[in-house]
Amino acid sequence: MLGLILAAFSGCSDSGPETAGATSETTNGIAVVALDGVHKPVPQARVTLYQRAGFTPAESPSEDVNIQDVSQFLPSYVTALETSTADDSGMVQFETRLDQCQGARCYVEGIAGEDSSLMVWTKINAADSLADEIELLPSVSLTVRTGAAVSDSTVLGSSVMLDATPYCAKNDGNDFVFTHVPAGLYTIVANSQPVGDISLDAGTSVDTLLWFQDLSHEYVFEDFDDGDNLNNLAKIYPNYGWYYIPHKGATFESPDSTGFTSALIDDVASGKYLSLKFTIQDSGYVMLGTHLGLDSGYYDLSALSAVRMKVRGDCMFAVALEHYRQIENNNYNKALWFTKASDGWTELVLRPGEEIVDSKNYQVSWDEISSEIGIFSIFIYNGSFLEIDEIVFEGIGSIE
Template structure:
């Protein structure tokens, strides 16, 4: 069980130190005080930036798990706020904390500016005698850490996780931990006083990542195409008919084609193993689809423990991913939970979550809860563009499909 303090720490940074006669953000310098200048990405001062000085004792844990010989000895690094001040018109902050206090211990500087913490920085403080240390505030990052735990396991995940050696915590949100705003940088994610993994966050991004949480993380690789055949991975244990591909309303496939079939559309680039490469022509209201049954005919599986569908894609099209009920309604239509998304020209991992599906009853699109215990078909509907490449389709929250 995790017993970290609850809540995002970001909400707790508004206080300022009043340990002396000088007001926070004053420009007058003290003999041994610490000065910081807050700048943006083009090196312009940021007036009114909120800057906090933190300290971490040297006796705390190593900088990252890689510095620990035995990860069972890893202890999370905690930091304490020493002083908070507001930048003046030139972006300068003058702290009353004396310089030698950060020469004898590790100090860090946090900067926050803009509405909803849109600009942030977290960095080690460089003790340069009495010279002002420049900090660059960049667009903040939204981070979601997925656990891949089944819904029934969410209660044992604990209350929160942290980014080691920072003030940033995230509460348990079902099966996930959500950091609304954190600075860009390289961090170690810690849960239950143990490192879960390292993560690099680029400025201005929204990151949704799976971290392995001991025995709680469940995932089933439904298809990775590496075996080179037209059967999804379930067929290794439970018989099914494999993948099919169909054009509709004047659309057509260039790959797969009649000569090579499905296997002819599998590409091996030597780096990521095999992946599926679909090429097609779509005009007006036409579309193409890719699908596979999870079982034979009326077979179905209970996927109600599913927490996300994950797949890697590259392409130039809009498409929808659907998990469909096993029973036909009419005219080859099935009730389905459907997620609409878009491919880009770089390989991207998409994460589609139950509860975020598009409900439209007239088009047989229903809520996930309505059909999740009787799923019979996995489908992809492609509406425009010319190509879509797919790899590593994974069901999170499920370890063994029974």
């Protein structure tokens, strides 16, 4: 079970490398200047001075030690020493003296804007006597997914933290959500152990999967590396493989007349991927699909926490997990997610509960059909190409 020793936390904030700035020791203590991304003062910024405790391990290593090289990891906690508000010039004055932070690892946090839209977390350089300038940049939203089944959410532990910061996130189902954190490089800690490093760019929304002991599960439904027309489930349970169908005047260029495998491209570095090319006009569309079993076969995917897949393209499309039983005219009730491809490879994360429900088009809630899934489908509505790799059922350890 994942649990955290929370007694030493300085707080659980919803709110990289540790960037060193210079400091200014005045008769009143440490002073910093809060600036934005274009080097303008940020009046009314809330700035807090923290002190770090709990070095890693018993004697703290140098800043360039890789966390994976530390044989005995002990999480580091921070304690707030002072909080002050920046004046019109962005200046903040603390009573804490510079010599009180030497060797003790002091940090400053800056927060400004509506809903913590601007943030910074940075180390104070106790060896420098120049004025410290802290740069507040657009904050980051971070979701840490566990890959655990929904039924395992109660044993994931209550929180995870970003090591040596005041930021921790509470369990939200099988995910941990940090609403606002500063950009930077952090180590994510659970159960007093590091579970991964994360780099956060300013102003982004980051969704990442980290393995949590024996609770993380995923089933690679298709990675195309075997070079055939069968999904990976066919290795255990027979099925008819992938099919591709144009509708209402749309046409396929790839796959061509030689069959599905003509659309498999071999990338030496990362294996094969599927490259669909098509022409779509007016109300036409193309679809890609595969049955999970033979004829009326179906599988219980109710433990699913997300469908992940890597895509690249120029089109709008929908991903659907469909019920095994045909209703009429080759239509099936389905849980369906709309999404869009971009020029670069992107990992999509499609979650149960976020599907689009529209009963007149046979689109139902995931809970209604999740225990009897028979078909995986992709419907493509515009554009000219879509490339796909690594279709993963997250939260599913095996399919039976």
